[in-house]
Amino acid sequence: MSYGKRTHQPCRTRQAAAALALAALAVSGCGNDTAGPETGTDVEEVQPDVIRDTVEEAEEAGDGESVTVSAKVNEIISPLSFTIAGTDDTTVDPLLVVHDDQLPEVEPGQIVQITGTVYRNIQLPRLEETAGIDLDDTLHQEWEDKTCIVASQVSLLEGTGY
Secondary structure (H helix, E strand, O other), X not given: OOXXXXXXXXXXXXXXXXHHHHHHHHHHOOHHHOOOOXXXXXXXXXXXXXXXXXXXXHHHOOOOOEEEEEEEEEEEEEOOEEEEEOOOOOOOOOEEEEEOOOOOOOOOOOEEEEEEEEEOOOOHHHHHHHHOXXXXXXXXXXXXXXXXXXXXXXXXXXXXXX
16 A cells, blocks of 8 residues: 655654754763853754854865854954864864954954854955955955855854863
């Protein structure tokens, strides 16, 4: 007896939500393995295609992929850009974050949550056109041919996590 083709989308959605919740619990119990506590955000509130907890995982995201990353602010480059770094026990290079609007009051050492799009092998003219911003070429030259996140949202998280 055939019942027709059934989809498993609702089941997959529930499984994905459960996996994200379990991952959040597992990460919160790892001490210094993450960039800091993420409070006040439910799984349902996060809209990107992918949720990333570390800079390392953001580096692995595909070109044009949406991500949410929590990390420590490493260096402020300009009013529109800064770098983030992995945890102290990693060897991950800093990752450039640019925003099309003035950034919130972020300082080195603070923990931020960034939602945005990953771009690999960036060229400054392409990045400026994509993000709709004008970056100082001198300050951003070292980021040519590297990965960056064009942020749609930057939020400060409580605590420093380090």
